[in-house]
Amino acid sequence: MNSKQKTILKGMPASPGGQVQGKVKVINSLQGFKKLSKGDILVSSFLTPDFVSFMKKNSRISGIITDEGCSTCHAAILARELKIPYIAATVNATKKLKNNITVIMDSDAGIIYEV
Amino acid sequence: MLELFMKFDGFKKIESIKKLQRYNLPIPETIFIFNFKKQEKEIEKFLKNKKIVTIRSDKKGGTDFCPLIIGCQKNKAKSLIKEISSKGYAVILQQYVPVRSRVSGNILILKKHILAELMGTGALSLMNREGKIEEQIKFKKKDLTEVSHFGKQLIKKRDLINILKMVKKIPVYHLVEFTLRRDGLYFWQIKEDKTAKQLEDSQNR
Numbered sequence: 001m002n003s004k005q006k007t008i009l010k011g012m013p014a015s016p017g018g019q020v021q022g023k024v025k026v027i028n029s030l031q032g033f034k035k036l037s038k039g040d041i042l043v044s045s046f047l048t049p050d051f052v053s054f055m056k057k058n059s060r061i062s063g064i065i066t067d068e069g070c071s072t073c074h075a076a077i078l079a080r081e082l083k084i085p086y087i088a089a090t091v092n093a094t095k096k097l098k099n100n101i102t103v104i105m106d107s108d109a110g111i112i113y114e115v
Numbered sequence: 116m117l118e119l120f121m122k123f124d125g126f127k128k129i130e131s132i133k134k135l136q137r138y139n140l141p142i143p144e145t146i147f148i149f150n151f152k153k154q155e156k157e158i159e160k161f162l163k164n165k166k167i168v169t170i171r172s173d174k175k176g177g178t179d180f181c182p183l184i185i186g187c188q189k190n191k192a193k194s195l196i197k198e199i200s201s202k203g204y205a206v207i208l209q210q211y212v213p214v215r216s217r218v219s220g221n222i223l224i225l226k227k228h229i230l231a232e233l234m235g236t237g238a239l240s241l242m243n244r245e246g247k248i249e250e251q252i253k254f255k256k257k258d259l260t261e262v263s264h265f266g267k268q269l270i271k272k273r274d275l276i277n278i279l280k281m282v283k284k285i286p287v288y289h290l291v292e293f294t295l296r297r298d299g300l301y302f303w304q305i306k307e308d309k310t311a312k313q314l315e316d317s318q319n320r
Binding site: 012013015016017046047048049066068069070071072073074075077080081088089107108 | 180
């Protein structure tokens with residue numbers, strides 16, 4: 001990681017998968033999922049059962065960041081199953097991360113960097 | 116006996132409750148309902164002297180989100196059990212453990228560590244399904260010393276260590292759900308989580 005890169009947020013590494021870079025899509029409704037493109041990083045308050053069902057069929061995103069969540073919840077287990085890097089419990093990712101900005105997720109350390 | 120094992124086969128939650136019993140972990144009073152008509156009397160006997168019960172359900176092959184009524188009034192219980200059964204679910208009827216518990220949580224058994232994720236209020240399903248968490252503590256498995264801590268302290272360390280001692284011998288990459296109340300300790304289920312290995316692999320990268 002470049003030492004100049006600024007940390008935006010920290011959270012819990014719920015599905016470690018190294019570093020990924022992608023465009024942020026803040027989504028808080030099932031309808032919003034249609035906005036996701038391949039390689040996007042999904043940012044949401046949490047992945048509810050509806051989201052989880054959707055994820056099973058559409059695992060084209062490169063990462064997930066949520067305000068809540070943990071390492072043992074259903075969403076984290078599913079993210080690990082689908083090998084999607086996931087940082088949980090960031091508290092305010094949906095407020096701090098704006099749509100369409102590009103970020104780097106270090107999913108092993110649970111840190112989100114500015115690009 | 117063989118028939119009994121066959122009956123549980125494929126019902127992940129039910130198998131896990133049976134597994135808890137094998138590890139001598141305390142569970143709330145429980146009956147499994149596979150056939151409402153045949154077990155109607157058994158259900159009535161269970162409901163007797165109870166005001167509220169918990170109705171969980173399970174499906175062969177396992178779906179993640181089966182019907183769940185955490186606090187069901189006794190007078191509505193039979194009709195709800197009948198309805199859930201008619202949709203092809205096996206019903207897990209349990210003693211109601213009030214959600215105003217001291218602490219509930221998941222304990223994940225890793226190779227060298229034990230991870231405890233806890234919440235102080237509400238049903239454990241809030242953590243599993245909605246990601247509500249208040250505390251995460253990681254312990255060394257060998258001597259149960261604390262490695263890392265996140266969030267506010269919900270439980271006396273001594274109490275948590277006592278629970279960890281009870282589950283320490285459960286095979287690696289298994290998850291155990293529990294609730295600790297003033298009136299007792301209850302375990303809800305034990306399930307294998309093969310993906311948990313990834314949480315350890317990342318530390319070696």
